[in-house]
Amino acid sequence: MVGASILPPPTFRALLFSFSIFCLLPEHVFAVTRHYKFDIKLQNVTRLCHSKSMVTVNGQFPGPRIVAREGDNLFIKVSYVYNYTIVGQRGTLWWHAHISWLRSIVCGPLIILPKRGVQYPFAKPYKEVPIIFGEWFNVDPEAVISQALQTGGGPNVYDAYTINGLPGPLYNCSTKGLGTNPCPKNQTCQGPNGTKFAASVNNVSFSSPTTALLQAHFFGKSNGVYIPDFPITPIFSFNYTGNPPNNTMVSTGTRLVVLPFNTSVELIMQDTSILGVKSHPLHLHGYNFFVVGQGFGNFDPNKDPEKFNLVDPVERNTVSVPSDGWATIRFLADNPG
Ligand SMILES: *[C@@H]1O[C@H](CO)[C@@H](O)[C@H](O)[C@H]1NC(C)=O
Ligand SMILES: *[C@@H]1O[C@H](CO)[C@@H](O)[C@H](O)[C@H]1NC(C)=O
Numbered sequence: 001m002v003g004a005s006i007l008p009p010p011t012f013r014a015l016l017f018s019f020s021i022f023c024l025l026p027e028h029v030f031a032v033t034r035h036y037k038f039d040i041k042l043q044n045v046t047r048l049c050h051s052k053s054m055v056t057v058n059g060q061f062p063g064p065r066i067v068a069r070e071g072d073n074l075f076i077k078v079s080y081v082y083n084y085t086i087v088g089q090r091g092t093l094w095w096h097a098h099i100s101w102l103r104s105i106v107c108g109p110l111i112i113l114p115k116r117g118v119q120y121p122f123a124k125p126y127k128e129v130p131i132i133f134g135e136w137f138n139v140d141p142e143a144v145i146s147q148a149l150q151t152g153g154g155p156n157v158y159d160a161y162t163i164n165g166l167p168g169p170l171y172n173c174s175t176k177g178l179g180t181n182p183c184p185k186n187q188t189c190q191g192p193n194g195t196k197f198a199a200s201v202n203n204v205s206f207s208s209p210t211t212a213l214l215q216a217h218f219f220g221k222s223n224g225v226y227i228p229d230f231p232i233t234p235i236f237s238f239n240y241t242g243n244p245p246n247n248t249m250v251s252t253g254t255r256l257v258v259l260p261f262n263t264s265v266e267l268i269m270q271d272t273s274i275l276g277v278k279s280h281p282l283h284l285h286g287y288n289f290f291v292v293g294q295g296f297g298n299f300d301p302n303k304d305p306e307k308f309n310l311v312d313p314v315e316r317n318t319v320s321v322p323s324d325g326w327a328t329i330r331f332l333a334d335n336p337g
């Protein structure tokens with residue numbers, strides 16, 4: 001205590017200062033490689049008095065935390081290896097599985113700190129605790145989504161919301177159980193009027209191809225895989241947030257927009273009231289984007305752009321399109337993929 005209040009003479013302080021700069025220099029310059037090992041294995045987990053065997057990373061639910069600094073190299077061994085350098089990203093993001101609804105349980109925080117010596121754009125917090133919001137299903141969530149896809153009904157709802165994988169004390173220990181597509185001939189469907197619910201954008205419900213899109217494009221073999229004719233505006237305009245059209249059928253296809261490298265893209269996402277309004281979080285892979293505008297009702301191409309924030313819009317990789325409203329994002333398509 002006493003020592004701390006006695007300042008060294010000025011020359012000594014200056015020396016100390018330059019010495020510490022010298023010591024820190026290598027860390028400014030050299031990023032490190034951070035190694036992680038993800039062992040994918042089944043683990044019994046109990047919530048709401050229900051035990052189930054579920055897929056986990058290293059037996060953890062939620063999965064382990066990845067912490068790195070901007071510029072570091074991440075070397076993550078799963079059944080294959082991810083080896084990449086973190087550039088242009090900072091903050092608390094998340095990593096997640098990309099198979100069906102496995103993503104709802106196989107996920108965890110991905111914390112990217114600024115480079116050593118670079119300040120946060122806010123005062124240093126007293127403490128930082130990553131919080132992951134999620135949903136718990138007493139049954140296997142993959143069974144929930146595959147049943148919904150089979151029958152065309154909405155997926156059964158979760159049994160509890162969770163914070164860091166825990167439902168909290170307010171739940172009982174009890175169990176509970178857009179557009180449309182026609183019902184296939186040999187099936188019973190549980191969507192409206194015996195149809196199947198189908199999510200669509202500009203009336204196109206995406207069919208997953210069996211050949212990876214980039215692979216097909218790269219080898220010049222896109223015929224029969226995709227058609228680059230995705231409609232960039234709605235084919236029929238209607239009052240998107242008013243009375244829904246009587247015909248709720250959608251078209252289906254692997255239709256897409258092929259963009260030249262580095263195109264500036266503006267995307268207006270409009271919720272529709274077809275089969276009920278809903279707030280949809282939408283996330284874009286491979287990019288951050290800028291949310292330049294958001295509002296309720298129908299996007300007005302004449303008046304709303306005037307209100308866009310082109311000065312300091314928030315940068316995100318996920319945006320919630322408001323129920324009965326719209327959100328506009330912009331990004332530079334400079335990441336092939
Ligand atoms: C999970 O529980 C089942 C039934 O109690 C048991 O047979 C199995 O060995 C357990 N699995 C693990 C990974 O602990
Ligand atoms: C990981 O990627 C870096 C940068 O591309 C490369 O130098 C390094 O050799 C790679 N490591 C392995 C084990 O492949």
Ligand SMILES: *[C@@H]1O[C@H](CO)[C@@H](O)[C@H](O)[C@H]1NC(C)=O
Binds near residue numbers: 170171172
């Ligand atoms: C818990 O059970 C009680 C009694 O059955 C019921 O009134 C209450 O709504 C339930 N709470 C939840 C969160 O399910």
Ligand SMILES: *[C@@H]1O[C@H](CO)[C@@H](O)[C@H](O)[C@H]1NC(C)=O
Binds near residue numbers: 184186187
């Ligand atoms: C319906 O028929 C298709 C095509 O013959 C078949 O692939 C599918 O498994 C059948 N579905 C059911 C539920 O029987």
Ligand SMILES: *[C@@H]1O[C@H](CO)[C@@H](O)[C@H](O)[C@H]1NC(C)=O
Binds near residue numbers: 193
């Ligand atoms: C319900 O489905 C039947 C049979 O496909 C069709 O004739 C009828 O028009 C549909 N009703 C509505 C309200 O869409």
Ligand SMILES: *[C@@H]1O[C@H](CO)[C@@H](O)[C@H](O)[C@H]1NC(C)=O
Binds near residue numbers: 239240241242243
């Ligand atoms: C669209 O529908 C909403 C809700 O019924 C209504 O408030 C709004 O005035 C309608 N807009 C237009 C342009 O008709």
Ligand SMILES: *[C@@H]1O[C@H](CO)[C@@H](O)[C@H](O)[C@H]1NC(C)=O
Binds near residue numbers: 244246
């Ligand atoms: C939908 O059908 C009803 C009843 O047939 C009709 O009154 C209404 O005008 C139709 N709505 C639209 C948007 O076509």
Ligand SMILES: *[C@@H]1O[C@H](CO)[C@@H](O)[C@H](O)[C@H]1NC(C)=O
Binds near residue numbers: 250
């Ligand atoms: C969507 O496409 C289906 C099938 O082609 C068509 O019946 C329906 O009218 C279209 N709806 C809108 C709103 O464009």
Ligand SMILES: *[C@@H]1O[C@H](CO)[C@@H](O)[C@H](O)[C@H]1NC(C)=O
Binds near residue numbers: 262332
């Ligand atoms: C992409 O476009 C931006 C803005 O037009 C430009 O600043 C940048 O240099 C371009 N990048 C490449 C790799 O062409």
